[in-house]
Amino acid sequence: MPQIVVENLAKTYQVPIRRPGLWGAFTGIAKRSYRQVDALDNISFSIDEGELVGYIGPNGAGKSTTIKIISGILNPDSGRCEIDGRVPWEDRVAHVSQIGVVFGQRTQMWWDLPVIESFDLLRDIYRVDTTEYLKTKDELVERLEIGDLLNVPVRLLSLGQRMRCDLVAALLHRPSILFLDEPTVGLDSVSKLIFREFIREINKERGLSVILTTHDMDDIEALCKRVMVIGKGQILSDGPLSALRNQISPERLLIVDFETEISQLEGIQAAVLENDGHRARLSFNPNQISASELIAQVSALHPVRDLFVENPPIEETIARLYTENKL
Amino acid sequence: MSGYRALISARFRTLLQYRSAAIAGFTTQVFFGLIFVLIFEAFFESSSLPQPMSYPEVVTYIWLGQAFIMMLPWNVDRDLQALIRSGGVSYELLRPMDLYTAWFSRAVALRTAPVALRAFPLLLITALFFDLTAPESPAAAMAFVVTMIGAIILSCAITNFISISMMWTVSGDGIASFAPAIVMMFSGMIVPIPFFPDWIQTIIRILPFSGLVDTPYRLYLGHLPASDLGFLFAHQIIWSFAFILLGRWMLNRGLRRMTVQGG
Numbered sequence: 001m002p003q004i005v006v007e008n009l010a011k012t013y014q015v016p017i018r019r020p021g022l023w024g025a026f027t028g029i030a031k032r033s034y035r036q037v038d039a040l041d042n043i044s045f046s047i048d049e050g051e052l053v054g055y056i057g058p059n060g061a062g063k064s065t066t067i068k069i070i071s072g073i074l075n076p077d078s079g080r081c082e083i084d085g086r087v088p089w090e091d092r093v094a095h096v097s098q099i100g101v102v103f104g105q106r107t108q109m110w111w112d113l114p115v116i117e118s119f120d121l122l123r124d125i126y127r128v129d130t131t132e133y134l135k136t137k138d139e140l141v142e143r144l145e146i147g148d149l150l151n152v153p154v155r156l157l158s159l160g161q162r163m164r165c166d167l168v169a170a171l172l173h174r175p176s177i178l179f180l181d182e183p184t185v186g187l188d189s190v191s192k193l194i195f196r197e198f199i200r201e202i203n204k205e206r207g208l209s210v211i212l213t214t215h216d217m218d219d220i221e222a223l224c225k226r227v228m229v230i231g232k233g234q235i236l237s238d239g240p241l242s243a244l245r246n247q248i249s250p251e252r253l254l255i256v257d258f259e260t261e262i263s264q265l266e267g268i269q270a271a272v273l274e275n276d277g278h279r280a281r282l283s284f285n286p287n288q289i290s291a292s293e294l295i296a297q298v299s300a301l302h303p304v305r306d307l308f309v310e311n312p313p314i315e316e317t318i319a320r321l322y323t324e325n326k327l
Numbered sequence: 328m329s330g331y332r333a334l335i336s337a338r339f340r341t342l343l344q345y346r347s348a349a350i351a352g353f354t355t356q357v358f359f360g361l362i363f364v365l366i367f368e369a370f371f372e373s374s375s376l377p378q379p380m381s382y383p384e385v386v387t388y389i390w391l392g393q394a395f396i397m398m399l400p401w402n403v404d405r406d407l408q409a410l411i412r413s414g415g416v417s418y419e420l421l422r423p424m425d426l427y428t429a430w431f432s433r434a435v436a437l438r439t440a441p442v443a444l445r446a447f448p449l450l451l452i453t454a455l456f457f458d459l460t461a462p463e464s465p466a467a468a469m470a471f472v473v474t475m476i477g478a479i480i481l482s483c484a485i486t487n488f489i490s491i492s493m494m495w496t497v498s499g500d501g502i503a504s505f506a507p508a509i510v511m512m513f514s515g516m517i518v519p520i521p522f523f524p525d526w527i528q529t530i531i532r533i534l535p536f537s538g539l540v541d542t543p544y545r546l547y548l549g550h551l552p553a554s555d556l557g558f559l560f561a562h563q564i565i566w567s568f569a570f571i572l573l574g575r576w577m578l579n580r581g582l583r584r585m586t587v588q589g590g
Binding site: 068072073093094096097099101103106108110111117121124125126127 | 330333417
């Protein structure tokens with residue numbers, strides 16, 4: 001029984017058009033004209049409890065719209081959605097009590113209050129039992145090492161500190177689902193690693209379902225076994241990252257450093273992308289020839305000093321997916 | 328503690344920190360109060376006709392007005408204005424609260440915290456040095472307290488209404504520019520209502536704004552008999568209800584509109 005069920009969700013926005021120029025401004029006051037933007041075009045997916053799913057797509061693809069609908073703050077035009085047995089936008093208050101959200105671009109805390117007061121305020125708003133709250137809060141504060149920040153007003157925190165506090169804030173009421181919307185935007189490497197470590201652990205330990213929306217493919221690679229790709233309001237791909245890679249860019253790279261200079265590479269079952277004499281980049285399809293076979297072929301040609309095998313960068317794979325679908 | 332009470336408390340405490348604003352405000356209010364007093368002094372001296380209120384009554388009225396001025400719906404909630412402008416309103420719905428009530432809670436803090444900082448010092452100074460008189464009778468004092476509560480509720484309802492209207496004007500400057508003028512004029516802050524021509528007074532008494540200033544202060548003075556309390560308090564509450572219902576309706580429309588237009 002999946003925890004999140006989405007079936008044929010559709011949403012169209014009416015965006016007001018403003019005719020350019022002065023005349024346009026005047027006529028705009030009298031009569032508004034609109035154009036339709038199909039944000040979601042009958043998308044469907046389901047997510048089981050405890051899954052850690054990545055949700056990616058180019059800008060304007062419909063990611064935010066999807067997140068807003070399944071968090072209950074937006075009504076779809078048609079379609080069905082059920083989360084933990086509830087319809088999000090119909091049972092908004094009950095539903096949002098069970099979810100936590102972290103936005104990379106904005107904070108859920110109160111700007112001019114010390115962090116701890118934001119936490120206490122959230123405890124009251126979410127009606128968390130005091131003993132439970134203290135236990136959860138202490139645990140999270142220690143986990144994310146924000147003990148020193150509790151008395152600092154939110155507006156004085158650095159981005160990395162704020163993100164850690166936002167994570168705690170989102171989890172104080174022990175939600176069953178966590179939405180992360182571009183959480184690592186602008187973070188330094190250390191903060192990103194802390195963040196990924198924490199999400200990984202909390203997903204594993206508590207069985208907390210996590211939906212991660214991001215443009216950072218390293219986050220996806222580090223955390224998500226399953227990735228959903230949305231483009232132009234439609235789900236283009238839904239499954240393991242490895243399957244996506246295999247589908248879009250199955251080829252892998254073999255980079256070889258030769259002992260001595262070599263001018264030509266022939267008779268190998270691989271495409272030569274680059275060869276400057278000392279180092280060659282070869283692209284091969286593992287379905288046609290295995291890595292070890294290709295290595296044997298290359299070594300037979302010429303003495304090899306070093307080599308490594310790589311997947312094409314995930315960014316390239318995703319970019320290719322977008323362009324192939326004319327996104 | 329309920330979420331709404333916690334919101335009020337947190338916001339109240341934040342606003343209490345604005346001490347330099349309070350000191351500056353205090354000075355401004357004393358200054359303005361004196362100007363008004365002088366104007367009325369000149370008015371009373373130049374006229375030999377009987378006036379609807381006596382000079383000492385007007386003086387107390389003016390000082391009460393200045394002491395409690397921050398309670399009036401004269402400005403917009405800047406944070407809400409920024410929130411609406413940035414399109415972040417829909418994210419407020421992620422909290423398990425009724426949005427109207429949450430914003431009303433903000434308004435309660437906004438209309439009580441600044442007053443709390445300024446009112447007591449002002450009342451003290453004006454009582455000692457500027458002829459602020461005590462309430463006319465215990466009944467008058469009680470009527471004053473009850474209608475002050477009514478005035479705060481009414482002010483919050485109007486404030487929330489103004490905040491919600493910003494979802495249409497987006498910049499917030501539209502209503503925010505003429506609301507203070509209307510409130511000041513028709514509440515009796517600039518000129519006590521008994522001094523208006525009779526036909527204007529009839530209109531003003533129906534409007535909600537007299538409940539903000541005219542009602543509590545003239546009850547304090549005994550200029551309005553304490554027996555009128557029931558009627559006057561009902562007037563405040565009925566108008567509060569009207570603004571609350573209208574505000575709730577507008578908020579629902581506004582949220583739907585924002586989501587329809589990709590907010």
